[in-house]
Amino acid sequence: MxxxxxxxxxxxxxxxxxxxxxxxxxxxxxxxxxxxxxxxxxxxxxxxxxxxxxxxxxxxxxxxxxxxxxxxxxxxxxxxxxxxxxxxxxxxxxxxxxxxxxxxxxxxxxxxxxxxxxxxxxxxxKATLRIRRKPGEIMEVDWAGSTASVIDRDTGEKIKAYLFIATLPCSQLSYAEATFSMNLRSWITAHRHAYEYFGGVTQIVVPDNLKTGVTRHTARELVLNPVYKEMADYYHTVVMPARVRTPHDKANVEGSVGILSTWILAALRNTLCFSLDELNQAVLEKLEEFNKRPFTRKKGSRSLAFEEEEKFALSPLPYPPYKMSEWKTVRVRPDYHISVESMFYSVPYEYINRQIEVKLSDDLVEIFFNHMRIASHPRLYGKFGQLSTLRDHMPEHHRLYVDQTLETAQDWAEGIGSATVRLVRYILATYQTEKQALQVIFSFKKLERRYSKYEIERACKTAFSITERPTVKILQTILKNHKKSDAEQERKRQNESNNDSYGFTRGASYYGGKDEQ
Structure with a gap:
């Protein structure tokens, strides 16, 4: 040797x-x-x-x-x-x-x-045995059965806090975080923090069949909560819930729940925390001790096993981190707006009375119909009743009203003629408030739907020849009279034209007779 x-x-x-x-x-x-x-x-x-x-x-x-x-x-x-x-x-x-x-x-x-x-x-x-679990393949997640508590500074009341636990079965590295609720937002946020703690993403996530993550799970059908599925898609991972009443499908996290309940929750039983951040700081310290604690039957620790045997296999974290979205189903109101948390957002007016889906994130509101996005708005915060309205979503007559400004009114008048410009300037100078004047001009502009630019310009000239204070009502009357007068003159011209026109007449000689002298 x-x-x-x-x-x-x-x-x-x-x-x-x-x-x-x-x-x-x-x-x-x-x-x-x-x-x-x-x-x-x-x-x-x-x-x-x-x-x-x-x-x-x-x-x-x-x-x-x-x-x-x-x-x-x-x-x-x-x-x-x-x-x-x-x-x-x-x-x-x-x-x-x-x-x-x-x-x-x-x-x-x-x-x-x-x-x-x-x-x-x-x-x-080796730190890990790769027969049953591959590195970077699975992350098992669950809520601990035991709870921690935070003390309210004002009342001294104990507020219950729930412990989220995530475990990598290959290296046995675990993550834990306390939250005040087990709702969807807490569930998604804890997943995001777990990925950040591990420094990467596994191929598969194995949760329990809790209602916040899994809508329906049968032998033939698996329906995930849309937000949970969206988070999984964002991190390029797959959610595979454990089978119903089959705890060995996620045996590692089940075991970690019991161990961490001892090494974290029980260890903190005499520690007083007055905020959730303070509690999570204490949880993190105990978690680090747990992960660095030497294995009983082999060399190394969970942290060492992760660094040497599993970290390389994790997929990189996407940037930026996932921002949680919430889905709601609402109906479009007759004013082509939807109401979301007492704020109002417009959609194309063609979808009035339709049922649509709304995706809410921290800074964006996205609106879908039949899985197709039809509108998006920055999310509104603050005073209730605020509106976010896009011009393209309005019917045409609403756009005309919204587009009313001093500049657009004058530009429109200049496109018709000098008499129209004079009338618009007269209206702007006559009314005390700009809003009233623009409403009158808007009524004036609607006449263009029935009359040509020539007719409007001629009516304005006539109005100023009659009075120094013309109104839209006077203009409407003049336009009707002109229209009626033009129609009568046109009929008269047609009648005269019919009377003055004769066909070719054959004389008597054509028929063998003699023309009379």
């Missing part, structure tokens, strides 16, 4: 590779290999007394023990790395191992022995 211990100790003392090789009788290549393997596996000096040459050889070269039995050696490091990849199983790796044995004319291990040897290796040298 090689002098593994001596090689590592001489290297720690700073002896050159040539000197170590000369002292131990090994080649420099072998000495370099031993030093590199020890560095990779974290074996550093000073060494414990029980770390004999045989122990170090089994630690650095576990496959040598198998080679002695005449079997094809197992590359445990490669098996452990491959198991971290999606959809790779021990069954597949054993099949590939058997194919390699046939090519090398070696005797393979049976599947049971293959699994047993890997399990022994992983339990002894």
């Amino acid at each position: 090689l002098y593994y211990r001596k090689v590592l100790e001489l290297h720690e003392e700073g002896v050159s590779l040539r000197g170590i090789a000369s002292s131990t009788g090994n080649s420099r290549q072998k000495v370099t290999e031993i030093i590199q393997r020890a560095k990779k596996k974290g074996l550093v000096c000073p060494l414990d007394d029980d770390m004999t040459d045989q122990w170090i050889e089994e630690f650095l070269y576990p496959e040598k023990a198998l080679e002695a039995l005449g079997r094809q050696p197992l590359n445990f490091e490669l098996i452990h790395e491959e198991l971290a990849k999606p959809n790779v199983t021990l069954s597949l790796l054993h099949h590939e191992y058997e194919a390699e044995c046939r090519l090398n004319h070696k005797i393979p291990y049976s599947y049971r022995s293959f699994v047993r040897h890997y399990s022994r290796y992983a339990e002894k040298y």
